[in-house]
Amino acid sequence: MYTEWQHHETGLRPLQQSFVPLFERTRVFRTYGATIMPGLLQTRAYAEALLRSIRDFAGGPDDAAEAALARVARSDRVLYEGDHRFEFLVEEAALRQAVGDVPAMAEQLDHLLAAMDLPNVALGVIPFGVGRGIRMMETFSVYDEDAALVELLTGRVDLVGGAAAGRYLAAFAELGRLAVYGEDARVVVRGAASGMRG
Numbered sequence: 199m200y201t202e203w204q205h206h207e208t209g210l211r212p213l214q215q216s217f218v219p220l221f222e223r224t225r226v227f228r229t230y231g232a233t234i235m236p237g238l239l240q241t242r243a244y245a246e247a248l249l250r251s252i253r254d255f256a257g258g259p260d261d262a263a264e265a266a267l268a269r270v271a272r273s274d275r276v277l278y279e280g281d282h283r284f285e286f287l288v289e290e291a292a293l294r295q296a297v298g299d300v301p302a303m304a305e306q307l308d309h310l311l312a313a314m315d316l317p318n319v320a321l322g323v324i325p326f327g328v329g330r331g332i333r334m335m336e337t338f339s340v341y342d343e344d345a346a347l348v349e350l351l352t353g354r355v356d357l358v359g360g361a362a363a364g365r366y367l368a369a370f371a372e373l374g375r376l377a378v379y380g381e382d383a384r385v386v387v388r389g390a391a392s393g394m395r396g
Contacts, residue, residue, distance in 0.1 A: 220341060222276070222280075224282065224342055225283065226282070227284045227339065228285045228367070228370050229337075229340075230286075231288045231289065231337050232289050232291065232292065232334045232335060232336065233291050234292055234295065234337060235288065235310065236288065236337075238273045238277060238284065239273070239309065240266075240273070241270070241302070242266050243302035243306070244297055244298055244305070244306040245270060247297050247298030247299075247302055248297050248298075249265045249269075277318075282318060283320075285320045285370075287321075287322045287323075288321065288322070289334055290325045291334070293307065293386065293387060294394075296394070300394060304394055307390055308391070310387055311384060311387055314383065321379070322374055322377025322378065322379050322383060323377055323383040323386045324376045324378075328376050331372070332373060332376075335369060335373070336348055336349060338366055340366050340370060341363075343363060344359065345359075345363055348366070
């Protein structure tokens with residue numbers, strides 16, 4: 199199912215809240231971020247800057263601040279409550295792509311480092327210059343093994359069913375082989391933070 203962002207004329211906050219049932223029933227989340235941080239790991243300032251840019255491009259009510267608060271509240275519930283597991287893959291480009299001002303990006307990168315300490319979170323970073331057999335892809339998430347959501351410029355595509363979600367699971371696994379983890383991932387994040395602070 200394809201849903202255009204501009205159809206959410208009531209604003210971005212209801213869109214954030216619409217994901218709550220899916221997030222509550224999902225046990226394993228897998229998210230790949232090519233140029234932006236995964237939504238579940240975004241800080242309020244980062245999310246607000248990102249959502250405001252989306253709203254400015256697509257139009258609609260200016261509720262970016264409220265939508266960011268809803269996103270962070272939803273993320274906190276999912277990350278810290280229940281028995282969910284999270285696997286995140288982030289391209290180094292997402293770490294260095296400025297969203298918001300320098301303090302917002304610095305806070306976001308510090309938050310990413312802190313999230314790496316959570317026992318239910320595995321985070322891989324795909325560094326610049328890695329040889330790849332698979333190109334950078336659009337941002338996508340796979341929920342358990344039977345649903346995937348792909349984010350596009352104009353909207354999102356919801357894929358339900360083993361075959362459709364399976365292709366994105368396979369892509370996630372392939373991209374995961376390009377990533378570094380643990381202290382090697384922290385080095386890349388810290389390098390991005392140092393570059394951001396100048």
